[in-house]
Amino acid sequence: MKVYRAHQLMMRSLSKVIPFPRPKLLTGAGCVSELADHIKQKGLKRVLIVTDSVLMGLKLLDTLTASFDKHNIKYTIFDEVQPNPTIKNVEDGRKVYLKNRCNGIVAFGGGSPMDCAKMIGARVRNPYMSVQKMRGLFRVFIPIPPFYCVPTTAGTGSETTIVAVISNPETHEKLVITDFKLVPKVAVLDPELMVGLPKHITSTTGMDALTHAIEAYIGHNGTKFTNGNAEEATKLIFENLEKVYHDGSDLEARSNMALASFYAGLAFTKAYVGYVHAIAHNMGGLYGVPHGLANAIILPHVLEFSAEAAESKLASLAIAGGIGKSTESERELSHRFIAKVKAMNENMSMPTTIKELKESDIPLIAKRALAEAHPDYPVPTFMCQSECEDLIRKLLP
Ligand SMILES: NC(=O)c1ccc[n+]([C@@H]2O[C@H](COP(=O)([O-])OP(=O)(O)OC[C@H]3O[C@@H](n4cnc5c(N)ncnc54)[C@H](O)[C@@H]3O)[C@@H](O)[C@H]2O)c1
Ligand SMILES: [Fe+2]
CATH class of the missing domain: 1.20.1090.10 (Dehydroquinate synthase-like - alpha domain)
Structure with a gap:
């Protein structure tokens, strides 16, 4: 136990000196439509929107996609993320990203789409590192593409954490991947998107x-x-x-x-x-x-x-x-x-x-x-x- 405490003390000292990246915050009802400006400024040609089928069915993305259309930002939607997202979800999303030649990622949803999007970005840029290999601390070597988060649940905090949690259905384990590179550039806290949460x-x-x-x-x-x-x-x-x-x-x-x-x-x-x-x-x-x-x-x-x-x-x-x-x-x-x-x-x-x-x-x-x-x-x-x-x-x- 003393060894654990020594390890934790070291991590605590490090966390005090290492600057943690923090996303820029957009807040207030309807602020989701402001995200387009930030993406436009970055000059992204096409973004991958990572979400789930429930949110698609609820038409919750409509305001976001309308603002992208207005700003002439092209996008491809990947909506196959499951709750407790799996390695397969990540790999499927990665294929869609590459096929459509995207150069940025917008996560739209709860922790599941946000975490899946983080790892799609990590896999796109680190093709020789599997999700399993990135498990643990600081194993995402090459930074992920420009990344933005729109949480639709008020829970995980994934829009500001250095963490992604992905399930491995073969071993029935959850893999925790922790890296500074997983923090988005902008986090959009729009309460209007959460009104319909059951x-x-x-x-x-x-x-x-x-x-x-x-x-x-x-x-x-x-x-x-x-x-x-x-x-x-x-x-x-x-x-x-x-x-x-x-x-x-x-x-x-x-x-x-x-x-x-x-x-x-x-x-x-x-x-x-x-x-x-x-x-x-x-x-x-x-x-x-x-x-x-x-x-x-x-x-x-x-x-x-x-x-x-x-x-x-x-x-x-x-x-x-x-x-x-x-x-x-x-x-x-x-x-x-x-x-x-x-x-x-x-x-x-x-x-x-x-x-x-x-x-x-x-x-x-x-x-x-x-x-x-x-x-x-x-x-x-x-x-x-x-x-x-x-x-x-x-x-x-
Ligand atoms: N990365 C992190 O720091 C971190 C922290 C805690 C948890 N997690 C992970 O996040 C995942 C859980 O995320 P979650 O709790 O946000 O749930 P979730 O993303 O799995 O969503 C749960 C359900 O709620 C629905 N939903 C989401 N927003 C909605 C809305 N506005 N209106 C109607 N339905 C909506 C979704 O479609 C889904 O069916 C887990 O995999 C967990 O391990 C990650
Ligand atoms: Fe949690």
Whole structure:
């Protein structure tokens, strides 16, 4: 464990000195049509728009494509991205990019299209490196083509992170690829695109953003910058997520959630995530459980496991989130924080178990989750195989 902490300390020192690229931010209702200007300035001849068939069916891309037509920007649409995108999705998108001689990429959608687009760009420029070979830290050698992100969920923060998560259906694993080169040039936070998000996707993606903020904050690698962003994200999520769950057309609350997701992304891209994500990624890889849903269900259990080690930080986050005062004891505040997370889940009708989970898979899930978390994730306190299995057992239907 000391070796893990030494590794994390090194990563923390590096993250303080290395400048992380940050996208330029466009915000406000209808801002998606401003993206064309930025692409025009870059002089791109044809862009690949990476999205999914649901968003195509909802005609959500119409404003974007109309603005491209108006600015005479040519585009090809690749809409075959699946939730929890696969290596095949990346390779298919790469073929379409090359066939149509594109020279830029616009991701339009949730984390799945954004991550798939990142890796299409990485594969286009690094043809000798497979997705599997780029797994891990800083293995995208040649920069991706000019890249732009339009998130349509307020959750993953992929529009600002150095991360892409791709599923390998052969091994049922999620591959995490981490590189500065995966950050887009511009991120478009347009609340109008999120108005039609179904309730269960609003809630689960919102809880993903909250998990990013919490894991970045209670881990050992927080800095002033990441803690500030995690605090702001937590406050915004506490104030807006349930509101927008009940009234999806509340544009102000949608804007606040989009910002919260972005801030949480800024926090975790530097300070990492923790066991919630390590376990959730494996629920996604093995059973295809949506990422935010897995996080929402797992989060209270990991917080309870870490409650003592993270007491002081959970207490500060409770105060920052507006649910406590500094005159109260840390124990009281940290318990209230965990209770708040549970209440949010309950108020948004979140299940408490993972219906696909099988007892016989638990040892493998725990083994893979710990292999993902150690040594990179600066968790408040370490978990061993049997503790992880016991925690996962609580999620059995
Ligand atoms: N790169 C990162 O930093 C990062 C961080 C966290 C998670 N992830 C990854 O992101 C993926 C999950 O992304 P997600 O949670 O955003 O979900 P998603 O992109 O898989 O979308 C979920 C569903 O919501 C639909 N949808 C999206 N926007 C909509 C809208 N505005 N209106 C109606 N329907 C809409 C999609 O069509 C899809 O069916 C996972 O693969 C996860 O591992 C990446
Ligand atoms: Fe996440």
